[in-house]
Amino acid sequence: MGEVIVITSGKGGVGKTTATANIGAGLALRGYKVALVDADIGLRNLDVVLGLENRIVYDLVDVAHGHCRLKQALIKDKRFEGLHLLPAAQTKDKTAVKPEQMKEICLQLKEEFDYVIIDCPAGIEQGFKNAIAGAEKAIVVTTPEVSAVRDADRVIGLLEAAELKEPKLVINRLRPKMVRQGDMMTIEDIIEILAVDLLGVIPEDEQIIVTTNRGDTVVQDQRSRSGEAFRNIARRILGEPVPLMDLERDGNLFTRLRKIIGLR
Amino acid sequence: MLDFIVRFFQRHSLGSKEVAKERLRLVLVHDRANVSPELLELLKNDLVQVISKYIEIDERGLEVTLDSSEEMVALVASIPVRRVKRAVKVASV
């Protein structure tokens, strides 16, 4: 029996879809069977981020309405053994699926997959409610900005109210240089404010744009910092105590934080 | 060296992240207070219990609110006192 994890944030554009694709690919690289579900109905993106946009036949709404079997809608990613995508519908809207239907689809998926990862739409309305309906765990993505952290706080409250306790935090687009200059909130600042456990930190990295342009993931890129950060997150999800990587290279700013994660 | 120290501190005092943190702290106090009137209700019940050990109060007249100005948020409690208990030397726990 697999595990259903929703990736959410409240605010749009903070990196949910990027995180879903890369964490999913990272888990597949470790040999696990992974299903990615694009719950952003009407604004589907996960397919293009993964470079699978030309292979869609059926989608989530077709499955929910019984127009096809679940198996028929799943797209197998040929680059990663074990990675599959259930795409969102592009022409419908968020009310096309009901929370009960999402729950049922997640139940079916986790019978076959080790990890079911749901890419949540922005906002806290129907699309959010659908996306979290079948989830057992939640990852909240934020960037080190006031608006994103504020929305993350709101979402954490809603997740806890929905019995998705102890969501884990991913801080995306951190710029170590700005942190050093005192112009960006630190990892510690954000954790202290949100009072949640940290799952990982992704640095701002042009390589993400480059790989996304090609429909590739950055986890495949052995040299990129963000790729390493995503691989580390995948390993932490698998229960390995991976220390926070040294975003500064010359270090010391992050050494104290190692403890937080290293002890997990 | 002195020059370096001065610049170091200047840079830090000018850093925008402290401003961000402070604004975030305030906005979250407001957000969280709005989201959870239940929390104030729980706090009220606990306050009644603690205060009643020392002072007899009118529970129904008790008011607890979060009062906010731009600069800060204060927890304001208005507690009508009925009677102060006599000679409480050691608080019983």
Ligand SMILES: Nc1ncnc2c1ncn2[C@@H]1O[C@H](COP(=O)(O)OP(=O)(O)O)[C@@H](O)[C@H]1O
């Ligand atoms: N760490 C990063 N460094 C640079 N660009 C990033 C990073 N994370 C995300 N992006 C870019 O930010 C944009 C929004 O990301 P996306 O994953 O689509 O956000 P969301 O799904 O939350 O709306 C994309 O163009 C993506 O390539």
Ligand SMILES: [Mg+2]
């Ligand atoms: Mg998205």
